[in-house]
Amino acid sequence: MPSSEMFDQIAEQVYAQGYCILPKALPDELAQALATEVRSLPQSSFSRAGIGRQEDHLMTEVIRRDEIHWIDNSTAAGSAWLNWTAQLQQAMNRRLFLGLFSFESHYAHYSEGDFYKKHLDAFRGQQNRMLTVVTYLNPEWGDEDGGELLIYPEQGENPLHKVKPAFGTLVIFLSEEFPHEVLPAHTDRYSIAGWYRINSSDSQRIDPAE
Numbered sequence: 001m002p003s004s005e006m007f008d009q010i011a012e013q014v015y016a017q018g019y020c021i022l023p024k025a026l027p028d029e030l031a032q033a034l035a036t037e038v039r040s041l042p043q044s045s046f047s048r049a050g051i052g053r054q055e056d057h058l059m060t061e062v063i064r065r066d067e068i069h070w071i072d073n074s075t076a077a078g079s080a081w082l083n084w085t086a087q088l089q090q091a092m093n094r095r096l097f098l099g100l101f102s103f104e105s106h107y108a109h110y111s112e113g114d115f116y117k118k119h120l121d122a123f124r125g126q127q128n129r130m131l132t133v134v135t136y137l138n139p140e141w142g143d144e145d146g147g148e149l150l151i152y153p154e155q156g157e158n159p160l161h162k163v164k165p166a167f168g169t170l171v172i173f174l175s176e177e178f179p180h181e182v183l184p185a186h187t188d189r190y191s192i193a194g195w196y197r198i199n200s201s202d203s204q205r206i207d208p209a210e
């Protein structure tokens with residue numbers, strides 16, 4: 001599917017329901033490059049993920065167990081990803097007037113048994129995270145491998161969707177509105193999570209774009 005058609009679809013679904021889930025959506029060449037890169041990074045370049053301003057490690061481990069590596073422009077794959085997400089940003093701004101201003105993203109590696117309990121990626125009035133983008137880099141993922149993403153409605157305990165972290169699936173949702181969780185993975189699970197932020201500059205402080 002050409003990118004512009006896919007961006008139309010994403011915009012329509014985000015507008016209508018606040019999220020979209022598209023299997024095999026990330027361009028294949030890009031997905032392959034990212035999947036290769038995430039597996040070639042040294043273990044020492046990953047760090048235990050934190051949760052917001054929460055610095056208490058014991059507390060953090062109860063909530064999430066993945067390890068992350070922030071993505072930048074310094075590699076071909078990273079730069080291709082940031083290029084693609086910049087196109088998506090522009091498309092969303094043109095179609096939905098979201099005012100997305102900057103983007104940050106990391107690879108995540110969930111080892112066997114790792115999970116991320118139900119959470120929101122942003123809280124109203126804080127952080128300015130507006131739109132979450134998640135994609136998966138696992139060429140083969142069986143039902144027995146676990147690690148599904150559950151997406152919940154703003155209120156309520158029954159998930160709206162259970163998403164398998166299959167290669168190239170793209171999940172996009174409004175960061176403040178959809179609680180979600182990652183069920184324990186039974187094998188290595190590789191993904192990218194990213195967030196578009198809106199400008200939080202005020203007269204006191206200029207928000208740098210990166």
Ligand SMILES: O=C(O)CCC(=O)C(=O)O
Pocket residue numbers: 108116121134148149180181182191192193
């Ligand atoms: O990997 C996923 O499916 C979601 C990850 C997530 O919720 C996060 O990193 O905030």
Ligand SMILES: [Fe+2]
Pocket residue numbers: 119120121180
């Ligand atoms: Fe999240």
